[in-house]
Structure formats: C-alpha cells, structure tokens
Amino acid sequence: MELLCPAGSMPALKAAIEHGADAVYIGLKDDTNARHFAGLNFDEARLKEAARFVHQHGKKLHVAINTFAHPDNYQRWQQAVDIAANAGADVLILADIAVLAYAAGRYPKIERHLSVQASATNAAAINFYRQFGISRVVLPRVLSMQQVRALAKSCDIDLEVFAFGSLCIMAEGRCYLSSYMTGQSPNTAGACSPAAFVQWQDNNGTLESRLNGILIDRFAPNETAGYPTLCKGRFNVGADTYHALEEPTSLNTLDLLPQLYAEGIKSLKIEGRQRSPAYVTQITQVWRAAIDAVMADPQRFSVQQQWQQVLAGLAEGSQTTLGAYHRKWK
Amino acid sequence: MKFSLGPVLYFWPKAQMQQFYRDAADSTVDIVYLGETVCSKRRELKFDDYMALAQMLREASKQVCLSSMTLYEAPGELRELRKYVDNGEFLVEANDVGAISMLQQHNLPFVAGAAINCYNQHSLRHLVAMGLTRWVMPVELSQHWLDTLLSQGVISDIRDCFETEVFGFGHLPLAWSGRCFTARSENRSKDQCELCCINYPQGRQATSQDGTAVFVLNGIQTQSGSRYNLINQLPAMQGMVDIVRLSPQPQGTFDWLTKFKANINGTAPQPLAATDSNGYWLNLAGMATG
Structure with missing residues (x-):
C-alpha cells in the first residue's frame, strides 16, 4: 500500500x-x-x-x-x-x-x-x-x-x-458551482472558489465572507472563520440557516x-x-x-x-x- | 433550429409526469428526453413506464431519447442502465462515461449529455469515433468557447457527423454528490430519505443569509439558484447550435417553448426576470446577467 x-x-x-x-x-x-x-x-x-x-x-x-x-x-x-x-x-x-x-x-x-x-x-x-x-x-x-x-x-x-x-463533497470533475459564482471552475481554470474573488468584511464584530459578492457565511466573534469554499457556507433553506451542503x-x-x-x-x-x-x-x-x-x-x-x-x-x-x-x- | 425538452430533473408524482408528457405530445417540441437522471431511488415511473411514454411520444411524431443517470455508484444501478442501453428502439443520452462504454460495446449511437466532460475538439473527435451523434455542451461553457471549438480544423471533416445542443432554459444542473441535500434539509439521512424530494416539485431553494437565491437543492443534485434563460441569445446561436434544450419546470414550460420559437430570429425578445441569468453563455460567471 x-x-x-x-x-x-x-x-x-x-x-x-x-x-x-x-x-x-x-x-x-x-x-x-x-x-x-x-x-x-x-x-x-x-x-x-x-x-x-x-x-x-x-x-x-x-x-x-x-x-x-x-x-x-x-x-x-x-x-x-x-x-x-x-x-x-x-x-x-x-x-x-x-x-x-x-x-x-x-x-x-x-x-x-x-x-x-x-x-x-x-x-x-x-x-x-x-x-x-x-x-x-x-x-x-x-x-x-x-x-x-x-x-x-x-x-x-x-x-x-x-x-x-x-x-470535495461533489463528484469531482462534474461540479460547476465555482464557475457559476466566479466564472472559474476546477475543470476550466484548475481552481475552486478562487482566492481572487474572496472578500472579508467586518460588520460590528460579525465577520462576513463573500465570494464574488455572494455572502457565503457570517461568523460571530467567538467563531473560527473558515475560507469561503462555496459548498461549505451557511445558507437559508426553509426556516433554517445551516451548512446546507457541508460543514467546513x-x-x-x-x-x-x-x-x-x-x-x-x-x-x-x-x-x-x-x-x-x-x-x-x-x-x-x-x-x-x-x-x-x-x-x-x-x-x-x-x-x-x-x-x-x-x-x-x-x-x-x-x-x-x-x-x-x-x-x-x- | 430545433427545440428539445430535457429530462424532468425533479421528482414528480406519476400522474403529474403522465400529464406533462401528454402536454409534450400536443406541443410543438421536436425532441423529448425521458428518464430518471438524478437518483435511482426515485421510482414513481419504472423503465417500462418510460418506454410506454416514449412510444406514445413517438406516435405524436416526436423524436425520443432516453436519458440515463449522471452518478452511478452501485452495481444495481448499472443493471438498470443496461436496460436503457438494450431498449432496442430509442437513442440514449449518456450522462456518465459508463453509459458510453456500454453503448460503444453494442455499436450504438449516443447523445453525450452536458455532464460528460467534453471541452475540446480532440475529445469531441474521440467521442464521435465512439458513436456520438449529438453533443450537449457542458453547461459552464460560453458562446465563445463553442464557436472556437467548432471552428477548429481538427473536426472540419466530421462536422456533419454530429448535432450540437445547448441547455437554454431552466435551473442548471451544476453538481452531483454522494449525499442527498434534500434529505439533509429535513434532517434525514439518505438511507432514511422517505423520498421527501417528491414534496419539492421544483427543488428546495437555498439562499444566502442576505437573501440572494444561490442554489436549488434537488436530491443529490445541486442546481443554479437562478433560472438560466437564453431566449434572447437564440439569434446568435444560428449556424452553431442545432438544438436548444428547455428543462421542464412545474409551470409554464410550454408557454416558454412558444416564446422561444417566436424569438429564433430575434423578432420577439423577452425581458428577463430578476431571477434569470445568462452568464455562462456570455462568458461571465454563470449566475450573472449580461
């Protein structure tokens, strides 16, 4: 092995x-x-x-x-x-x-x-x-x-x-989520959620991470902020806000x-x-x-x-x- | 330019599916794709039911194509795929290279769906040699990419051997996972999903915490939060795109078909809704509108 x-x-x-x-x-x-x-x-x-x-x-x-x-x-x-x-x-x-x-x-x-x-x-x-x-x-x-x-x-x-x-929680090579948000995907550009599109913003102690302008997650002061890989953000589904696809x-x-x-x-x-x-x-x-x-x-x-x-x-x-x-x- | 109805990507009850395809038979659509492409646990319609619908649509002078699944993980799923390959009557759309492998062994022609990774003229040439007769471009590619690819000398001698199809309307299928996100949204595991996706005939919307529609959860499939809509790009497709695909929505699919047909030459453009996008075709981020 x-x-x-x-x-x-x-x-x-x-x-x-x-x-x-x-x-x-x-x-x-x-x-x-x-x-x-x-x-x-x-x-x-x-x-x-x-x-x-x-x-x-x-x-x-x-x-x-x-x-x-x-x-x-x-x-x-x-x-x-x-x-x-x-x-x-x-x-x-x-x-x-x-x-x-x-x-x-x-x-x-x-x-x-x-x-x-x-x-x-x-x-x-x-x-x-x-x-x-x-x-x-x-x-x-x-x-x-x-x-x-x-x-x-x-x-x-x-x-x-x-x-x-x-x-990666998606079947690799068949995930276009990154190009959907940024125009660049693993297949076409060799990158997922590229760093050039990442923005951080502090709003009165709440840290927001964005990818090409889209809010991926918000972190309270006591939370560890992770890189905004788009499938690992917290989104709203129905009445809940949670890691809709996967946790970091x-x-x-x-x-x-x-x-x-x-x-x-x-x-x-x-x-x-x-x-x-x-x-x-x-x-x-x-x-x-x-x-x-x-x-x-x-x-x-x-x-x-x-x-x-x-x-x-x-x-x-x-x-x-x-x-x-x-x-x-x- | 022809128009097709893609396979129904959501899990609809049998009666709704049968009504949808009766409407399809009465519509002016040219090509109809049929079959479960997302999850093998969805069995409101079984293979024989799809075959019966296919025959009904053929009687109504539609060209029919059986769409196979995108993510095959278990031997039982491959046995189901074998039935599609051996159907004996209808063209098959391969959405996984496993399907191409089986079709190739039987010397059968095939459609390569948008989830087959064909990004350049050399790969396309290989697929044509294997039996490809129609190529559905990956959804993330642009007009520029398509134009560049089709004008390469490498495929000039086989340009008449295949048709080109573009996904032009509906929520884009963007990813497939081992995990079921609809079950997860109801706090269920995939093994205990109880087919809860049947309660969401257009999937479950996932929005950002500040309210932007980001994704649509459709079982193991993740779709675009926006509805892709290339109605105003049809004139630019002339000479390049043979078939434009509309992905079935619970409401209004056939009204949109009528609108698309009216705008082939650009004479009846439509304003896009705020929830529409056309970014991929325009070489922008997919969710953008140009």
Missing part, C-alpha cells in the same frame, strides 16, 4: 520524501492542473529537479495534468505531457480523454493514472477509460466504503483513494485503514498541494506510521491517539469526518 503525498513546492516535496512518502504528486505552474494557485507548483526546470530528487531516493513522481484542455490552446496540455515525460515523471495523472489518448500514443511506457477529475465512480466508467491504457483509477470522494469494496472486487485495476485532506471539515480515513488495506487498495492519497512544507511533514509522518503499522499486523492495528491529535490539528475547522465512506454521512 503506497503513501502518495502532495507537494506544491520543492521544500514540500523534499519534506514528503524525507518523512516517508512512497511517491509524490505535483503539477506544473499553470492551469493544466487542478491546483492552479498563485505561488504554487513547478516550472520545467523545477520539475526536472523534483524528478531527480525523488529518483535519488528510490521513490516515484506523479505529475497531475488533470484539467480539461481548452479549444484555443489545446497544445499547452500536450506540451504539459511532453514536459512531464521529458523530465522523467513516473506517472501522469490525467482526466481529459484527448490528453489521455495523446499520452497513451506518444509515451506508452509512462504509467497513466485516471485522475479523480475524470469522475469514474463505477465499473462501467472504469471500463470506458481502459481504452486509454490506464493502470490505476483515483476514486471520487462520493463512494461509501461498501461501494469502494464492491469496485475493488469487481475491477481488475489498481485503485487509489483519498485518505486525508480537504473534502476535512476527510480523515484513519479508522478505515485496515478495511482499505484488506480490499487491496493500492494507494492512499493525501490531499493538499496548496499546503506548507510543515503540514506535509506532519501529515506524512502520521500516515507513514499508520501504514507501516497496518502492513505489519492488520489484525492488531489500532489508531493511536497521538495520530488523531496531529490530524485534527491539521484539519479544516479542526474537524474531521469519514465523509461518504461512512454511509451515515450521506
């Missing part, structure tokens, strides 16, 4: 490798990947450097090129594949069928993983993408553990699941680790390319220890209190959830 950690910068990448990641995933410094944030990611020279460092340590480098190519500059997505391939990427994480087909034809020996942005939630969808020679599928965060188990049993392909981090909380599957291991899940992905090297260090340490423990003795595995404390401290709103893996969440 692989530990796959995020890196948005060279220091984060080094932190992940030095603290026990089996592989690291990164993106280029443009909108060809789903974490297109200012000051983040790798240019061509840095990507080569990253590949060298990862390979010196005997680990693997995954490069995410997982937004959908635009009609007027499709070549940029092809070039992103070329750059990653030439830099020595071990794996390309792809979502657009044209980009998948290009990578399969041009670089057949470089592994292709189906990005979560391709939104493959069932055996028939996985079957569809097999024509592009994929070797692994990253599952969307909408499935229950029971559904993950059924897929693991019915599909003869490696599966990767999200283990920890920000929780992070996914944490530590409790499910023995089950994920038993089903032969190939890789655990940690979300958070936008996070700091310090975050990557802590999260990698905890998950390395947990995975080592479950692999050493799955029957006697138990979640250590100290791991949960570290993870809770790193979670959005200091809250964690099993998300859709746990049926009751739905």
Whole structure:
C-alpha cells in the first residue's frame, strides 16, 4: 500500500520524501492542473529537479495534468505531457480523454493514472477509460466504503483513494458551482472558489465572507472563520440557516485503514498541494506510521491517539469526518 | 433550429409526469428526453413506464431519447442502465462515461449529455469515433468557447457527423454528490430519505443569509439558484447550435417553448426576470446577467 503525498513546492516535496512518502504528486505552474494557485507548483526546470530528487531516493513522481484542455490552446496540455515525460515523471495523472489518448500514443511506457477529475465512480466508467491504457483509477470522494469494496472486487485495476485532506463533497470533475459564482471552475481554470474573488468584511464584530459578492457565511466573534469554499457556507433553506451542503471539515480515513488495506487498495492519497512544507511533514509522518503499522499486523492495528491529535490539528475547522465512506454521512 | 425538452430533473408524482408528457405530445417540441437522471431511488415511473411514454411520444411524431443517470455508484444501478442501453428502439443520452462504454460495446449511437466532460475538439473527435451523434455542451461553457471549438480544423471533416445542443432554459444542473441535500434539509439521512424530494416539485431553494437565491437543492443534485434563460441569445446561436434544450419546470414550460420559437430570429425578445441569468453563455460567471 503506497503513501502518495502532495507537494506544491520543492521544500514540500523534499519534506514528503524525507518523512516517508512512497511517491509524490505535483503539477506544473499553470492551469493544466487542478491546483492552479498563485505561488504554487513547478516550472520545467523545477520539475526536472523534483524528478531527480525523488529518483535519488528510490521513490516515484506523479505529475497531475488533470484539467480539461481548452479549444484555443489545446497544445499547452500536450506540451504539459511532453514536459512531464521529458523530465522523467513516473506517472501522469490525467482526466481529459484527448490528453489521455495523446499520452497513451506518444509515451506508452509512462504509467497513466485516471485522475479523480475524470469522475469514474463505477465499473462501467472504469471500463470506458481502459481504452486509454490506464493502470490505476483515483476514486471520487462520493463512494461509501461498501461501494469502494464492491469496485475493488469487481475491477481488475489498481485503485487509489483519498485518505486525508480537504473534502470535495461533489463528484469531482462534474461540479460547476465555482464557475457559476466566479466564472472559474476546477475543470476550466484548475481552481475552486478562487482566492481572487474572496472578500472579508467586518460588520460590528460579525465577520462576513463573500465570494464574488455572494455572502457565503457570517461568523460571530467567538467563531473560527473558515475560507469561503462555496459548498461549505451557511445558507437559508426553509426556516433554517445551516451548512446546507457541508460543514467546513476535512476527510480523515484513519479508522478505515485496515478495511482499505484488506480490499487491496493500492494507494492512499493525501490531499493538499496548496499546503506548507510543515503540514506535509506532519501529515506524512502520521500516515507513514499508520501504514507501516497496518502492513505489519492488520489484525492488531489500532489508531493511536497521538495520530488523531496531529490530524485534527491539521484539519479544516479542526474537524474531521469519514465523509461518504461512512454511509451515515450521506 | 430545433427545440428539445430535457429530462424532468425533479421528482414528480406519476400522474403529474403522465400529464406533462401528454402536454409534450400536443406541443410543438421536436425532441423529448425521458428518464430518471438524478437518483435511482426515485421510482414513481419504472423503465417500462418510460418506454410506454416514449412510444406514445413517438406516435405524436416526436423524436425520443432516453436519458440515463449522471452518478452511478452501485452495481444495481448499472443493471438498470443496461436496460436503457438494450431498449432496442430509442437513442440514449449518456450522462456518465459508463453509459458510453456500454453503448460503444453494442455499436450504438449516443447523445453525450452536458455532464460528460467534453471541452475540446480532440475529445469531441474521440467521442464521435465512439458513436456520438449529438453533443450537449457542458453547461459552464460560453458562446465563445463553442464557436472556437467548432471552428477548429481538427473536426472540419466530421462536422456533419454530429448535432450540437445547448441547455437554454431552466435551473442548471451544476453538481452531483454522494449525499442527498434534500434529505439533509429535513434532517434525514439518505438511507432514511422517505423520498421527501417528491414534496419539492421544483427543488428546495437555498439562499444566502442576505437573501440572494444561490442554489436549488434537488436530491443529490445541486442546481443554479437562478433560472438560466437564453431566449434572447437564440439569434446568435444560428449556424452553431442545432438544438436548444428547455428543462421542464412545474409551470409554464410550454408557454416558454412558444416564446422561444417566436424569438429564433430575434423578432420577439423577452425581458428577463430578476431571477434569470445568462452568464455562462456570455462568458461571465454563470449566475450573472449580461
């Protein structure tokens, strides 16, 4: 079972490798990947450097090129594949069928993983993408553990699941809420609820967060104000004001680790390319220890209190959830 | 330019559905999409009921297309999809690539719905090779995006192999989740939802705390809070868009069909309501009005 950690910068990448990641995933410094944030990611020279460092340590480098190519500059997505391939990427994480087909034809020996942005939630969808020679599928965060188990049993392909981090509650790759409010979506711009549209306003002690002018939430002085990700705001439905879609909380599957291991899940992905090297260090340490423990003795595995404390401290709103893996969440 | 009725996205009682499709049969609409696309627990109409409606509409000279679900999570849902694929009579709209996979295996033509991620000419070319005969553009794309895509040389030789359809009226389907937001709004879990979405024939509105309509909750689907309305953009679609889709609303759908048809050439423009939007088409935020 692989530990796959995020890196948005060279220091984060080094932190992940030095603290026990089996592989690291990164993106280029443009909108060809789903974490297109200012000051983040790798240019061509840095990507080569990253590949060298990862390979010196005997680990693997995954490069995410997982937004959908635009009609007027499709070549940029092809070039992103070329750059990653030439830099020595071990794996390309792809979502657009044209980009998948290009990578399969041009670089057949470089592994292709189906990005979560391709939104493959069932055996028939996985079957569809097999024509592009994929070797692994990253599952969307909408499935229950029971559904993950059924897929693991019915599909003869490696599966990767999200283990920890920000929780997308919608089927990834098919959520247009962000472009509805801002004009920019994960699919088209590689960003959700982009920071450029965020406004904060203090009204006599009540803090208001807005996204492109739309009120996402109001925080009383005693409340912790979270980033206005639009699906995690408080809205009015009927007579109630509440988190109509989801609370600000992070996914944490530590409790499910023995089950994920038993089903032969190939890789655990940690979300958070936008996070700091310090975050990557802590999260990698905890998950390395947990995975080592479950692999050493799955029957006697138990979640250590100290791991949960570290993870809770790193979670959005200091809250964690099993998300859709746990049926009751739905 | 033709007009279509999209699948009913809400959960309506059987009698209301049957009345709606009798009205559709009597209307001037060209194409009718039928089927449950949101939640497999909604079973007021079963597959055979949809087939009976499809046959009735075909008798009324409508072109009929069966719409399949968007989010498939369980093996039982794929068995239901298989029935759609094997229906033997009607074209199928795929809203998940799993449906395309099954249709492709049977060498059947298909419509790629708006939730299929086709954003560029190369992807479209691949889909045409797999059997796509009609492409419904993702709802978040603009006139400029469509125009740019369709004018690329890569697809000039296959331009006659597919039709282009645009979602032009109704609350936009924007997201699908493992969670049911209607059940959540009634403090129920999805497993104990008691099909409460049947009480909300146009979904449940979610507004910001200062009163802006933000979303419409429709089971596991989240829709736009505003009603998308491209009636005044029809003249600009000439030569690019073959079919304009109207998404069924509980009231007034056929009146709007009449208004749309009257404005194909721009001779009967309509003022937009304050709750309407057209931002996506105009390359703005979706909820904006230009």
